[in-house]
Amino acid sequence: MKSHSHIAWALLAVLLIAFPAMAQAFGGSFYVGFATRVLILALAATSLRLLVGELALVSFGHAAFFGTGAFVVAILSKELTAPVGLLPGTDSAWIAWPIAVMVSALLAVVIGMISLRTKGAYFIMITLAFAQMTFYLFESLKMYGGDEGINMAHRSRLGFGLDTGDNVTFYYVVLATVVLVNLLFRFLIRSPLGRVMKGIKENETRMQALGYRTYRYKLMVFAIAGAAAGLSGALLANQNSYASPSLFSWLQSGNLLIMVILGGSVNFWGGAVGAIVFCVLEEVLPHLTRFWQIAMGVLVILVVMRVPEGLTGLRWRVRVPQVGQRRSSSEVGNG
Amino acid sequence: MAEQVLAVRGLVKRFGGLMATDHVDFDITDSQIHALIGPNGAGKTTFISQLAGGLLSDKGSISFYGTDITRLSMAERADMGLVRSYQITSIFRNLSVFENLAISVQSRLKASFRFFDKALVEELREEVVSVAHRIQLADELHTQACHLSYGQQRQLEIGLALALRPRLLLLDEPMAGLSPNQVPWFVDFIKSLKGKNLSILLIEHDMDAVFRLSDRISVFVAGKRIFNGSPDEVKSSAEVKRAYLGE
Numbered sequence: 001m002k003s004h005s006h007i008a009w010a011l012l013a014v015l016l017i018a019f020p021a022m023a024q025a026f027g028g029s030f031y032v033g034f035a036t037r038v039l040i041l042a043l044a045a046t047s048l049r050l051l052v053g054e055l056a057l058v059s060f061g062h063a064a065f066f067g068t069g070a071f072v073v074a075i076l077s078k079e080l081t082a083p084v085g086l087l088p089g090t091d092s093a094w095i096a097w098p099i100a101v102m103v104s105a106l107l108a109v110v111i112g113m114i115s116l117r118t119k120g121a122y123f124i125m126i127t128l129a130f131a132q133m134t135f136y137l138f139e140s141l142k143m144y145g146g147d148e149g150i151n152m153a154h155r156s157r158l159g160f161g162l163d164t165g166d167n168v169t170f171y172y173v174v175l176a177t178v179v180l181v182n183l184l185f186r187f188l189i190r191s192p193l194g195r196v197m198k199g200i201k202e203n204e205t206r207m208q209a210l211g212y213r214t215y216r217y218k219l220m221v222f223a224i225a226g227a228a229a230g231l232s233g234a235l236l237a238n239q240n241s242y243a244s245p246s247l248f249s250w251l252q253s254g255n256l257l258i259m260v261i262l263g264g265s266v267n268f269w270g271g272a273v274g275a276i277v278f279c280v281l282e283e284v285l286p287h288l289t290r291f292w293q294i295a296m297g298v299l300v301i302l303v304v305m306r307v308p309e310g311l312t313g314l315r316w317r318v319r320v321p322q323v324g325q326r327r328s329s330s331e332v333g334n335g
Numbered sequence: 336m337a338e339q340v341l342a343v344r345g346l347v348k349r350f351g352g353l354m355a356t357d358h359v360d361f362d363i364t365d366s367q368i369h370a371l372i373g374p375n376g377a378g379k380t381t382f383i384s385q386l387a388g389g390l391l392s393d394k395g396s397i398s399f400y401g402t403d404i405t406r407l408s409m410a411e412r413a414d415m416g417l418v419r420s421y422q423i424t425s426i427f428r429n430l431s432v433f434e435n436l437a438i439s440v441q442s443r444l445k446a447s448f449r450f451f452d453k454a455l456v457e458e459l460r461e462e463v464v465s466v467a468h469r470i471q472l473a474d475e476l477h478t479q480a481c482h483l484s485y486g487q488q489r490q491l492e493i494g495l496a497l498a499l500r501p502r503l504l505l506l507d508e509p510m511a512g513l514s515p516n517q518v519p520w521f522v523d524f525i526k527s528l529k530g531k532n533l534s535i536l537l538i539e540h541d542m543d544a545v546f547r548l549s550d551r552i553s554v555f556v557a558g559k560r561i562f563n564g565s566p567d568e569v570k571s572s573a574e575v576k577r578a579y580l581g582e
Binding site for chain 2: 193199202203205206207208211212217
């Protein structure tokens, strides 16, 4: 089994690395940009899955951090090229992106401090309310474009001879960032802190009785998820060289939640798989029918009803019998 | 002179018009098993929840080894060694026995942020195994908690509290729902826990178990402590018989 998964990972790595070359060979340079966007959204969905899957915190306001990351980068860029004068501007990725991450994390701490005192449906509604507040705030910032958003003169600069303006280079920058954040998340989930998250998800009251200040842990993970979402927002603003207040809208939060639900919140890769399926369908379905959103809706309903654990929860019905102890899945499953 | 573990003065908890805890004074000295008995609805579990910090008290004070803990949270009290178990089994059902106990040990070791500590893994494992032996679940370390038998789940319930190395253990009906042939092991087990630096406050309905285990017994009726004495004094008290034993 182990060698099988090694091969699968190697194939995936080759596919991700070779993708731009393959796309260009087949004359579809457009797909490099598409794949970049998918990776960026996969990062945002992965950060939301951390909350939904590891802590059972269904945040309906994740777009707040996504949008904040995008706007921080865009505002810093505008301050450099057409300054409003409130801040010193910069177009260095090494400065702008970490600031985007930190501001998003800070916002997540503020929003989390209040929302995490509520549970269930109240948590969903209060995170939604906060995200809508950020939406109206940025939409009303006339000096930063108001409802028209902010255009960036160019993408953030990385130095080292890397031209982020080139779509293929930018693809690799995004790929590296996404891989790094995923490794970090995986490390966290497998660390002692991951064990605390599992305990809080299972039985928060007992965790408190065992000496854990669960509120602090939840706030910390909420901030980490917000920071990662902010980073993906910063990447998206870069890709489009544009940040729109619509990034803050509840539709964006909803889409991210749908990705997590489609992919499945329990599996580590649920967010990424959901984002890929969602984006591909969003691209393909409109070619087939004008009413593609209905088809998307039907699919989401089918997944929720038939595979509650999402697409990553699907298992092969028939397992290839293997030499040794492992036999059919039915025998293993009912043990 | 034995050390004072717990000193409760004038403790009150109201639920609307109901006095669930009615000006209770209560003391526990070191290395004692103190049993709490009384009819259903007497306020025993409410009292334990107030001690553990799950419920905040309306009036009165609680002091633990000389520190006022009346306003501390449940987690802070657990850190100090005041740990409870639950009458309705409250374990991490979807995690293995090992992970259940590891959560508890990790809390005691303050190890949740020791990300790069290789020695921690071994330290945790050793202590989890040793607790598992004490609660007779060493052979079930990799069993999901929800697949344990009911009796084993009760053992794990106590194991979670025990892994914190408490100084005062609040056991809320540890033997609730067990079949009669499982009770003797539990009685011996609880007796074996008592020792230096561990006192136990025990709620139990099985009077045989109570008389076999306890050094002192308090009788609660309608939120009030109506009696406090040794097992023999309780047996011979006319007041207790009238109010509770129903003879």
